[in-house]
Amino acid sequence: MFKKYFALFSAFPLLAFASEPLPLAVQQVEKQGVKIIKEIKTEGGLRGWVGQYQDMGVTVWLTPDGKHAVSGYLYDEKGQNLSEAVFNQEIYIPQGRKLWEQLSAAKSIKEGNPAAKRKIVVFADPFCPYCKQFWAAAQPWVASGKVELNTLLVAVLNPKSGPYASSILNAADPAKAWSEYELSNGKKRPKSTEGTTKETFNILQYNQKLMDETGANATPAIYYMNEKNELQQVIGMPDEKQLEAMFGPK
CATH class of the missing domain: 3.10.450.70 (Disulphide bond isomerase, DsbC/G, N-terminal)
Known part of the structure; x- marks a missing residue:
């Protein structure tokens, strides 16, 4: 689709x-x-x-x-x-540009340089192993300041996905909480006394709706604009060539 x-x-x-x-x-x-x-x-x-x-x-x-x-x-x-x-x-290309505006406007976990020319949006589930691989692969580009990585959490793989995503989004610093969670291979997540608040529930619901609208049925679902200002999609863990296409040379 x-x-x-x-x-x-x-x-x-x-x-x-x-x-x-x-x-x-x-x-x-x-x-x-x-x-x-x-x-x-x-x-x-x-x-x-x-x-x-x-x-x-x-x-x-x-x-x-x-x-x-x-x-x-x-x-x-x-x-x-x-x-x-x-x-x-x-x-298709005009629709892609409109969709990119929606993806960019969604409330995401932001990592990297906000002024970076290359911006990536990825739908990720806390229990997705390929999401962890993608996050790790993206870090050299994020740390260089060349890329801003925007993660939209969804809860699709595990009954615990929702509570885990909520605790990360409820953290004082969601980007730090997400980083620590990924670095610990899912063992370290912030303790949430609030559970799934109405705000985080709405965020997760919206993210799921947005992911459905893109036609993606698996995570990570990755989106970026190419040099022609055309929306691109990669489902699953990208290979080296795909990583360079979306992030640029190291």
Whole structure:
């Protein structure tokens, strides 16, 4: 599901037209639940529209007689899927940028330089071993001041995930509490006399909702913006190449 936000962008010549009534055949497609976004024109001369059905991009093409509409991908003679490029430019990349704004605005555990150009958001469960590995792998970049790491705690893996996450969020210094917890391999966590407060419960609920909206179904779920200002996602423990892509060279 989440691939819609950050699929690779490739060049595709587009021309936006002034708003005018849709051809009747295209209106029939719209009645099927497709939200028509804008009219586009390709080098091949086809008249077409880009739209969205639920979470997926749709391209609609009008036949020369103007009486029939065809919905589907457009390919060139080299086999390149031109429709996907349109979806990326008009739907997925803009949606990814909006999602990044939500991720950045969420109440996270912040580590590193707040002025760093590279910012990473990760959904993590206190009982996730790969989250611990990722946290440890990120520390050299965090310590260098090149990266700000923003952790959004969720409770998905263990019945104790919620209480553990709550005690960390309730700590006087959540970033320190999270660091000590990870360094101790989950053995050291702050004692909480408050339990799960309404505030921490709401934070965990919101984080879970936000994670669901990204389409992620496992932790760590990691997000960052690449050099093209496109949202990227990595699920699970990244390899060395992925780490360098998100954090930059050491």
